[in-house]
Amino acid sequence: MGRAERGWLRVVGLGPGPSEWLTDEARAALHGAEHVLGYTTYLARLPALEGKLLHGSDNGDELSRARHGLDLAAQGARVAIVSGGDTGVFGMAAAVFEALESGPAEQRSLDIRVLPGVTAMLAAAARLGAPLGNDFCAINLSDNLKPWAVVENRLTHAARAGFVIALYNPASRARPSQIHAAFAVLRALRPASTLVMFAKAVGRPDEELSVTSLGAADPAQADMRTLLLIGAESTRAIERPGGPPWVYTPRSISTP
Amino acid sequence: MGRAERGWLRVVGLGPGPSEWLTDEARAALHGAEHVLGYTTYLARLPALEGKLLHGSDNGDELSRARHGLDLAAQGARVAIVSGGDTGVFGMAAAVFEALESGPAEQRSLDIRVLPGVTAMLAAAARLGAPLGNDFCAINLSDNLKPWAVVENRLTHAARAGFVIALYNPASRARPSQIHAAFAVLRALRPASTLVMFAKAVGRPDEELSVTSLGAADPAQADMRTLLLIGAESTRAIERPGGPPWVYTPRSISTP
Numbered sequence: 001m002g003r004a005e006r007g008w009l010r011v012v013g014l015g016p017g018p019s020e021w022l023t024d025e026a027r028a029a030l031h032g033a034e035h036v037l038g039y040t041t042y043l044a045r046l047p048a049l050e051g052k053l054l055h056g057s058d059n060g061d062e063l064s065r066a067r068h069g070l071d072l073a074a075q076g077a078r079v080a081i082v083s084g085g086d087t088g089v090f091g092m093a094a095a096v097f098e099a100l101e102s103g104p105a106e107q108r109s110l111d112i113r114v115l116p117g118v119t120a121m122l123a124a125a126a127r128l129g130a131p132l133g134n135d136f137c138a139i140n141l142s143d144n145l146k147p148w149a150v151v152e153n154r155l156t157h158a159a160r161a162g163f164v165i166a167l168y169n170p171a172s173r174a175r176p177s178q179i180h181a182a183f184a185v186l187r188a189l190r191p192a193s194t195l196v197m198f199a200k201a202v203g204r205p206d207e208e209l210s211v212t213s214l215g216a217a218d219p220a221q222a223d224m225r226t227l228l229l230i231g232a233e234s235t236r237a238i239e240r241p242g243g244p245p246w247v248y249t250p251r252s253i254s255t256p
Numbered sequence: 257m258g259r260a261e262r263g264w265l266r267v268v269g270l271g272p273g274p275s276e277w278l279t280d281e282a283r284a285a286l287h288g289a290e291h292v293l294g295y296t297t298y299l300a301r302l303p304a305l306e307g308k309l310l311h312g313s314d315n316g317d318e319l320s321r322a323r324h325g326l327d328l329a330a331q332g333a334r335v336a337i338v339s340g341g342d343t344g345v346f347g348m349a350a351a352v353f354e355a356l357e358s359g360p361a362e363q364r365s366l367d368i369r370v371l372p373g374v375t376a377m378l379a380a381a382a383r384l385g386a387p388l389g390n391d392f393c394a395i396n397l398s399d400n401l402k403p404w405a406v407v408e409n410r411l412t413h414a415a416r417a418g419f420v421i422a423l424y425n426p427a428s429r430a431r432p433s434q435i436h437a438a439f440a441v442l443r444a445l446r447p448a449s450t451l452v453m454f455a456k457a458v459g460r461p462d463e464e465l466s467v468t469s470l471g472a473a474d475p476a477q478a479d480m481r482t483l484l485l486i487g488a489e490s491t492r493a494i495e496r497p498g499g500p501p502w503v504y505t506p507r508s509i510s511t512p
Contacts, residue, residue, distance in 0.1 A: 013378075015279070019280070020279060020280040020281040020284070021279050021280075021281060021372065022279065022280065023271070023276060023277050023278065023279060023374065024275070024276040024277075024278065025276040025277060028276070062507075086374075086378050086382075087382075087386075088378060088381040088382055088386050088387075088388050088389065089378070089388055090389075090507075093381075093382070093385070093386035093389060093504070094386040094389025094390070094504050094505060094506060094507045095507065096386070097385050097386050097389075097494060097502055097504035098504070098506060098507070100494060100502070101492070101494045101504075108494065108495070108496040108497065109496060109497045109498065112502075113382075114381075114382040114383070114385065114386065115382060116277065116374045116378040116379045116381070116382040117374065117378070118279065118342075118372045118373065118374060119378060122269075122342050122344060122345070122372040122373070122375060123372045125344040125349075125370075125372070126342075126343075126344055126349070126369075126370040126371060126372040127370070129349070129353050129370065130343075130344050130349035130350040130352070130353050130370065131344075132344050132345055133344065133346075133349060133350025133353075134350070134396070134402075135393065135394060135395045135396060135410055136393065136394055137391065137392065137393035137394070137414070137417075137419060138391060138392055138393070139391045140390070140391060145507050145508040145509070146390075146508060146509035147509065150418070150509050153416075153417065153418070154391055154417045154418065154419065156417075157413040157414070157416050157417035158393070158413070158417060160409075160413050161393075161409065161410045161412075161413035161414060161417075162406070162409070162410065163393060163410065236357070238353060238356060238357045238364065239364070240364040240365060241364065241365045242365065246353055246356070246368075248349070248350050248353035248354070248357075249350060250350060250354055251318075251346075251350045251351065251354070251401050252401040252402060253401070253402035253403065253406050
């Protein structure tokens with residue numbers, strides 16, 4: 001087998017926080033890789049990267065990072081491209097296939113595998129109880145890559161469907177106002193008593209969770225490290241001594 | 257600290273398939289538990305359970321399993337309740353909080369933690385490429401716990417929102433016809449060329465993946481071990497030599 005044939009690319013989800021949320025499969029891929037590519041912030045979190053070539057790049061450089069990884073693998077290198085959370089959910093996996101589709105045809109026979117991970121909404125939900133216990137949706141609130149009208153249409157249908165709604169990337173310094181627009185859509189369609197959960201930096205030392213209501217929530221509380229959950233009408237809180245309430249969405253919906 | 261205070265309950269997601277999709281956190285909780293409760297099929301998959309009391313029960317016994325786990329923890333035992341995949345997504349976590357809410361008030365001060373895992377749609381998506389690369393929703397197709405009209409309304413809004421749609425529990429021997437009804441709803445709202453993916457027993461030795469279209473798909477192909485993904489209009493396939501096509505949903509949606 002020639003050098004080119006032995007190259008591979010693994011697209012790896014690191015989980016949202018601590019290394020205890022990494023799967024064995026993801027750990028083995030990182031261990032076996034010669035090159036590790038990712039957003040600089042994520043690379044800084046990784047354990048045990050001695051002897052590997054690290055290629056950190058900025059948020060927004062996803063497509064060129066993906067091309068770089070494919071090119072290295074095509075040259076025979078063992079390459080891991082990492083994302084926080086699950087790489088298939090608003091992570092690097094889609095960028096890799098975008099780059100593969102528009103790249104040299106011979107790269108389509110590369111040994112590529114995507115390795116799943118724990119995405120932020122699952123970790124946030126686990127901390128809070130079981131808010132995703134019934135049907136739900138996930139919406140990336142950034143309009144860097146899609147028109148705001150698409151986001152607004154999705155929020156409207158999600159509210160009408162009765163989904164629990166997970167909002168990824170609710171705000172950033174460049175996009176401080178969209179979360180306010182999103183709340184305006186949701187407040188017009190769901191009762192003010194609807195439970196709303198802000199989960200900031202889940203699994204990190206500065207993790208912050210708060211449970212409030214759609215009427216009382218301050219959308220400005222959300223930043224780029226926040227995952228927001230908007231409950232369904234059936235989503236409930238259970239008060240408990242010595243801690244924030246548990247939140248869950250019952251599995252059953254009774255006939256009206 | 258008395259015996260009752262040292263008890264705990266961990267609600268643990270095992271991932272959908274092999275133990276390499278288990279997180280370290282989940283493994284440590286299983287290791288530390290004295291009692292492990294779960295659907296008999298999942299218990300049979302667990303590695304290294306010597307010395308533990310296993311309590312297998314049937315599918316459908318979720319609420320009584322949850323009460324049993326809470327009672328054991330209240331008596332001072334270290335208890336793990338397990339689900340395949342992520343326990344917060346159509347798994348045991350919601351049943352545990354249902355049982356907690358309706359159970360003895362003193363159980364609300366128990367040491368309870370939910371541990372996230374890789375849910376089936378993330379694993380299926382990883383095998384296929386990156387079909388969840390844009391906004392998506394997850395719908396449990398079983399109407400055991402909700403009226404079919406709710407499912408139909410959710411499918412309709414999901415299709416109109418342009419979500420990629422993950423269908424959990426699409427069919428069982430007792431519910432062979434709902435998946436046909438679901439396809440009828442989706443076929444009325446999405447083009448026949450929409451990509452459809454059947455992911456059966458993902459991560460298990462008998463895993464089967466197939467990629468077809470909404471027009472050509474045979475809904476009867478789905479069984480209770482199948483996770484179904486219905487693409488958005490933008491979801492695309494990339495042909496490759498020596499394997500099934502990669503499927504991905506681009507991150508961008510251009511202005512119409």
